[in-house]
Amino acid sequence: MSKYIDLSILEIHALYKEKKLTPTMLLDEVFERIEKEKDLNCFITICKEEAYSDAKRLEQEEVRGLLWGIPIAIKDNIVTKNIRTTCASKMLEHFLPIYDATVIEKIKKEGLLIVGKMNMDEFAMGSTSETSYFGPPKNPWNLSFITGGSSGGSAACVAARITPLALGSDTGGSIRQPASYTGIVGMKPTYGRVSRYGLIAFASSLDQIGPMTRTVYENALLLNVIAGHDEKDLTSSTEPVEDFTAFIGKDVQHLKIGIPSYLVSDVVSDEVRCVFENVVSLLKENGNTVELVDISYLEQAVSLYQVIAMGEASSNLARFDGIRYGYRTDNANSVDELYEKTRSEGFGEEVKRRIMVGSSLLSSSKAKIYYDKALSIRDDMRSSFLQAFEKYDLLIAPTTTTKAYSLGQGLDDPLKSFMDDVLVIPANMAGLPALNLPAGFHEQLPIGIQIIGAPFKEATMYQLASFLEEKLALDLEGGVHHDEI
């Protein structure tokens, strides 16, 4: 028999209004499924007690918006008051935040139910979620494969239909890339669209929180809740928040769509190219113009990203010193030794490597020739994108160069995690919104495509995504290996 949790949010909402279903009943299903799917290792902390207590409180009030009483999973780098937030690191293994991130305040106000904190790459640094201190999450489509990362736990949770919604964060593809590997919809909104207050910073000029969901419509619903200006985040935009579902279901016929040529070059595998070309044909058949466009410096985007992301990371992670919060070594006789040993013992391999490279790049002898140069080229890259949007409504590209691969495959190569993100990094560099849509399969593993929009054009992206979602009509339940449906 179907479970209530597998119904669409609109159907759940209708049942809530008719009083045929309660949030507690829905949570019973979620926690049963969490238990059943524990091999996925997608949760770091399960918030059973808090979720039931929130549900009981909701049941004392009238049903409100569409997301009232809907369970949600939160990436473990978004702080939650009195709920452990680890960033998947030994450094924050016992960290108990004393405030809620702005996105958490918003979803609580809307009546969503937080059921747990999700596994991820340590401090969001990685492309497979294997750098987690708590062990890697597994891909629901095949348990010996990676989920992608860094929001791998959030992706696995939604793909396995444990919760309909999750929040992730995306610094260089960390929402879209795992969404592609697990067959879900993942949106990195325009930089500034969603407040970063309470997101534990990795690279502040690139980080953005976004929704990870089963469907395009449900993704837009969640963005409606979390978007908006926040005086606690200096970089959050005052751009008005429209209804992101407004254009969903509207016909797509005369769009001008560009494909950045480097993003379909020989870096892309045949299996992904095949899925992508199918989408291009579909768009053309339906009366849209699709053509190649050159965007400057995409070939060097990964190197530019490394300079900016690792530079900012080294600065942001300087706060972890073992004094005010987090792990502290037991083995130090001086303050210097305390810093160095705490950081050596508290951070994992990938994080240490990135902090070291970033510290070197920002040192006085190198800052000008690396960091300043990267920021200048970044400015040119953004201008080149904005120029393309004068001609095209949207850009499309594959999300990943391959489908998901086996756990452990890339662990010895320090460059692999960056190369996995070669197609997703440019949107972060330019601050553009970009969304992963599941678009096909190869050997029973999902493959996604990416829709990139001009700044603040999320509603148009959702329009195209929902059109393709309907036309492609993929069976994405394969990621569910619970067997009761």
Next chain:
Amino acid sequence: MEKLSVEEVKHIAHLARIAVTEEEIEKYRVSLAKLFEMIDQIHLIEGYNDDMMFSPCEEEAILRKDEIGDMLKEDEVLLNAPHKNGKFIEVPVMLNE
């Protein structure tokens, strides 16, 4: 690819305030060199403009009103401190350094 020298790795580790063992130094000599080699590809780019993009945010910074709001309580500040003594956070002796 040329490996970094032991001294270079030690210098970078010191900048990052990360203690490294002899064994780790040998690993970093290779892995950091690989990363720097890739990063050096940015030197292939010429003819770019000098304007720097620090952030994609194009809006003027808006300052909030300078009003006293909620403040952290003492027990909240101390909640996550790994070592504390009464209402103080404890650190190793530093005056003799």
